[in-house]
Amino acid sequence: MGFTGRSEAEVFADLVTLTAQPGYVYAIAQICCRDSMVSYEGEYTASDLSHLYDSNRLIRTEIVTLLGLMVRNPLDMSFPGDSHVQAYVSRSYELMDELHNAMSSSMFDLANQDAAKGVAPEKFWNGATLREPMFYGPESAFSFQYRDFFIDRHSCDDEWLRKHKGFDSQQAKQVAQKMCSMMDSRATRLLTAGGQIKASADVILQQFEFTPEDVSQRTGLTLSVVKAVFDALTFTGQNALFHELGDFNSVAATPLLPTGRGSVLLFSQYAIYEALYESPFFWMNGDADYKQRASDHRGAFVERFAxxxxxxxxxxxxxxxxxxxxxxxxxxxxxxxxxxxxxxxxxxxxxxxxxxxxxxxxxxxxxxxxxxxxxxxxxxxxxxxxxxxxxxxxxxxxxxxxxxxxxxxxxxxxxxxxxxxxxxxxxxxxxxxxxxxxxxxxxxxxxxxxxxxxxxxxxxxxxxxxxxxxxxxxxxxDKLMVSHELTTLGYHLRQNLWLDSQFDLAYLDDSFASDLEVAMSARRDGLPGQLTPPGILTQMQGTLYERLIAQVERNPSPATLELGFDLLTLSGESCRRLHEGLSAITAMAKRDGQLHDFTLMLEDEKSGVTFQCDPDPKPSSTERLQAYCEARKYASRANNWFGVSISPDVQILCAMASNKPWVQSDGMDEVAKTMRKPAGVSATLKTLERSMRVGTPGRNDRCLCGSGKKFKKCCLPSASGSAPVAGKLA
Incomplete structure (x- = not known):
């Protein structure tokens, strides 16, 4: 539905009427089942989350809005029939879409007025236009983060919680965690029995209903403690302050809705974990004697966590x-x-x-x-x-x-x-x-x-x-437009955040965070998904490139750190070429005991690195590498150049960096004229292949196995045996 011309207030009034209909709560249950449930079979993958990035679904803040309007009237649990429920659901989507369009249209009114006058708007983002991203923007946290951080944030307030609320932080977490676990089990049974789409609306609502007696039995906590947690998180009153988007909505702070029959409804795992994390601040803020202490605890938590x-x-x-x-x-x-x-x-x-x-x-x-x-x-x-x-x-x-x-x-x-x-x-x-x-x-x-x-x-x-x-x-x-930083990180993990200088601005879709969400859920909730998002952390596992990065971290000298940062900007193809080059020069050094090197230009074409494998390092080798790097940097007109000397087993012997801007020099021009073309990865690999086609070495030649010993004292076969000679580069 496009913009209808109606104001937010007009659409909001229709939502108030809709949510007051008998049995509207069953529509809420269906919406939550459709838009918030994630089902998977076998491995949990990013494709299982694809519907969460569908613009047609209702996000959590929209569902909480519907709940907040519904509880302005006494909760009507009478079942109106599936046809009425479906009508409620359809109308809910229509009105929430219209509400979003009404809010969005106001964002562009000022810009359109300025455009009509032929002038550029002084600024687009102001109080009015920011309402939309504040309400419709993505969540900051995963639900398990609220759950897991709750104890660390509020355990120091346990004495106050026990005295004023009747439970401590650990007990509150147990109750919430058990309710969420029960919700998962019920959803699994529902899907196994035929799916939530086929189930009647009254059956679906049962998935969200809980009694303190059942939770007490399943947690082993006393009924009084469970009831105390329920009381703290159960909605009361009429949500009288909630008249428009942005008003205080009590359902966000108290997500348990009383049914009037000894049970409560909880429609979102995220909601109860967020309420536990956030609500104690408001509880304790009302205690004049404890207010400052609680504030100090909040500040200490952030520093401690960081x-x-x-x-x-x-x-x-x-x-x-x-x-x-x-x-x-x-x-x-x-x-x-x-x-x-x-x-x-x-x-x-x-x-x-x-x-x-x-x-x-x-x-x-x-x-x-x-x-x-x-x-x-x-x-x-x-x-x-x-x-x-x-x-x-x-x-x-x-x-x-x-x-x-x-x-x-x-x-x-x-x-x-x-x-x-x-x-x-x-x-x-x-x-x-x-x-x-x-x-x-x-x-x-x-x-x-x-x-x-x-x-x-x-x-x-x-x-x-x-x-x-x-x-x-x-x-x-200044080059990225994102709705949330998890999107940026997800993009980086998939393909590296290094952006080509030719791009002035890039917009990243929220779906870039899907593999990241799978990995975090696998790590924190134990779901059967990949623990590491596919991309920069997985492509080069087990390679010499990764071994080099690990050594830089163990010895963070200025030269190696700078090199490490540049290596981490390399594309996947460049990383593979680096691995191949390191494999080649170390293999050749093992075979002939000689010094070998290769050169690689980095992604920005303004930097380069020369790797030298030295089986017998001497001070003169380091001096030679330093001189070569200075000359190669000049000949390449580069601003930065790195030189790295490694042993045949790929241990960094020394590293050097030159980062002075390129400046023309008559003397260096003469040096550059005499320089041979740098040995790149391809040339180095060809040299290695040629060396490996050589036949059996002489008795006093260096053994081909790379031990450094003479052939006669290493792999020379006895009269009764035989030994392999040359191999082929894998």
Whole structure:
């Protein structure tokens, strides 16, 4: 349905009437079954999620809107018959589509008016236009993240929860987890029995109904504890404040709907886990004596979480919390979390600020205020920290008072602005409103929530991989249009985020995150799917390319780090060529004991790398490689060049880098004239193939097996035996 010309208020009024119809709750059950259930057979794959990216389905915020309107009247559980239910369902889709079009049309009114006048709009995104992405944008978190983070976030409030609510965080999680498990089991039985499409609406509704007695029996918790959890999360009242999109909708905070017959309805696993994660903030905020303590706990959670996830990537010895930056005797700045890896740093500034209801409704001043407190302030503080670190007069101390060793040189400092909650349209707001300054060292800030940081640390669980993505994302800051950062990460995992300079802007569809969602679900929920998304993390497993990357991470010197970052920008084909080249020069060095090399130009054609396999390294070999790299860099008119010396078993012996911009030199012109054409991968492979067609070596020649011994003392057959001679390159 296109734009009908009706306003949001007119469509909303029709929705109020529709949701008040007798038995409308059965329509909700069918909608949830159609649009929220994921079924799979055998392996769980991205194709099983394809319907979740269908623009015709209702997303969770739309379903919660229908629920919020329905509960404005007493819940009518009478079954109106399947034909009436289907009519309710069809009308719901029509009206929700019309509502979306009504909201979207207002986004373009101003732009169209300016276009008619022949002028460009001063700015497209403002309070009115941001309402649409705030409401219809994707979720920040996976449901299992809300579930798994709940204990860490609220266990410190257990004493208050037991006293005022009658349960602790672990018990609340048990109840929610069991209800979700029961929902899964029921859905599986329903599908096995013939599918949710064929089932009657009243049968479908039963999948979402729960009693405290049943949950108590299945969890082993006392009935009083289960009832206490139910009471805390059960809707009461008439949702009187919910009059339009953006208003407070009580169903979001209390997703259990009482049926009036001793049971409750829960239509979404996501809803109960999100409510557990979010609602205690509001409960405790109403206690004047505990309010500040609860706020302190929230702030501590963000810092603790960031440290935990970053330490899993970089190692605990490289990650620090509450770092005081001193200039003289004064604390000039403080970093919530600091990572030091080689000559790179990450500064994390965390802010526990939510987007207010006024901002969600399009109040432009409130949007700006919320963003300033949650994001802009963190970015500015990160810049202050970076400036102090680079001042040359800084000493750093962690939260235990131990001094942190300052790197001899600092190549890059990355800033991360971190929030602990779902912040609607965060990626869009950051791209539009964030103001920042950069230098050659201080990079543009990255804005994220704890849920994205968790996924980044899970999938890019090595320092080089993590930092490489951060560098690529910062570089692509102004070139990408995405609704959520999980989409960007999904794209990167599939085919690398390195963007060709010829592109000015790229839009990424949300479906790029589907393989990532499968992998996270397999890891956190144990679903039978691939643990790693197909792409850059799987294509080169077991190759010499991966072995090289692993060594760079173990020895993050400035030269090797820079090389590692460039290697991680390579395409799949270039990675395979690199593996083949390394295989060739190491095989030749093992056979003849001589030094062999090959050269590879990197993706940007402004950088290159020469690999040298040296079976008998000497100081002169390093000097020779240094001289060759300088000459090859000049001859190639490159700005950056790397030289890497490796042993026959592919261990890095030394690495060097030259990153001075190319400048013409008469002396180097003469040197370049005498240079032979660099041995690329193809030429190196041909040389290896020729060498392997040689016949049996002499008794005193080096053995073909690569041991380094003479043939007569190694594989020379005895008079009664025989030995293989030449092989063929696989």
């Amino acid at each position: 440290h935990k996830r970053l330490a899993a990537v970089f190692g605990g010895a490289r990650v620090y919390t509450n770092v005081n930056l001193f200039q003289g005797k004064d604390v000039a700045a403080e970093a919530d979390v600091l990572v030091v890896f080689g000559d790179r740093m990450i500064i994390v500034q965390a802010k526990a600020k939510k987007l207010t209801l006024a901002a969600r409704k399009g109040n432009e001043g409130q949007i700006a205020k919320d963003f300033a407190e949650a994001i802009q302030k963190a970015a500015d503080q990160g810049k202050d920290c970076a400036d102090v670190i680079l001042s040359g007069k800084c000493k750093m101390f962690d939260d235990k008072g131990h001094e942190i060793e300052m790197p001899k040189s600092i190549k890059e400092i990355f800033r991360v602005c971190l929030v602990p909650d779902h912040y609607p349209a965060l990626a869009l707001q950051a791209s539009e409103f964030l103001k920042y300054q950069t230098t050659d060292v201080i990079q543009a800030p990255l804005v994220m929530d704890v849920f994205l940081l968790d996924v980044l640390a899970e999938m890019l669980d090595s320092p080089l991989r993590f930092l490489s993505y951060v560098r690529l994302r910062v570089t692509a800051q």
